[in-house]
Amino acid sequence: MTHGESEEGYPQRRIIFPAHVRNRLFIEQRGRCRYCGRRMSNHYLEIDHRWPLSRNGGNELSNLQLLCTACNLRKGIQTDEEFRDRYWRLLPPDGSIPDPPIPQDLFTRETQLTRAAPEVRSIFRDRFEAARRRRQPAGCLFAALLLLTLVAAIAEFVTQRDF
Numbered sequence: 834m835t836h837g838e839s840e841e842g843y844p845q846r847r848i849i850f851p852a853h854v855r856n857r858l859f860i861e862q863r864g865r866c867r868y869c870g871r872r873m874s875n876h877y878l879e880i881d882h883r884w885p886l887s888r889n890g891g892n893e894l895s896n897l898q899l900l901c902t903a904c905n906l907r908k909g910i911q912t913d914e915e916f917r918d919r920y921w922r923l924l925p926p927d928g929s930i931p932d933p934p935i936p937q938d939l940f941t942r943e944t945q946l947t948r949a950a951p952e953v954r955s956i957f958r959d960r961f962e963a964a965r966r967r968r969q970p971a972g973c974l975f976a977a978l979l980l981l982t983l984v985a986a987i988a989e990f991v992t993q994r995d996f
């Protein structure tokens with residue numbers, strides 16, 4: 834499975850958005866990160882998929898928002914709804930952009946106090962398991978080689994002793 838391809842095999846491509854898409858979002862959000870409310874220049878705000886591409890989200894405008902790098906990293910593979918559920922104590926309940934902005938350390942504290950949604954945790958569990966399974970064949974090969982070397986060394990020792 835390559836990056837940006839869904840579990841079911843439907844390609845969800847990561848595309849370069851035309852400038853007018855970014856500008857429209859920038860005007861809509863009045864140059865602020867949608868989660869923390871920090872005001873930034875257009876260049877530093879990142880286009881985020883509310884429903885992530887990796888979980889079959891699309892590239893349509895209604896699925897896009899601008900986030901600062903810190904918020905985008907914190908969101909990761911979470912959906913917009915999962916993020917808002919997790920940080921509900923900080924974010925305005927009506928979904929509006931916070932004003933004044935929320936400092937990142939409040940988000941960090943909230944990350945430490947809360948757990949990701951079960952769906953998100955299960956995705957990470959699956960990735961961990963898949964990575965472990967990929968590592969296993971290499972480990973077996975290494976063990977076999979080690980055993981072979983040991984057997985060869987013993988055989989050599991035994992033959993030398995006989996002479």
Ligand SMILES: [Zn+2]
Pocket residue numbers: 866867868869870871900901902903904905
């Ligand atoms: Zn932010």
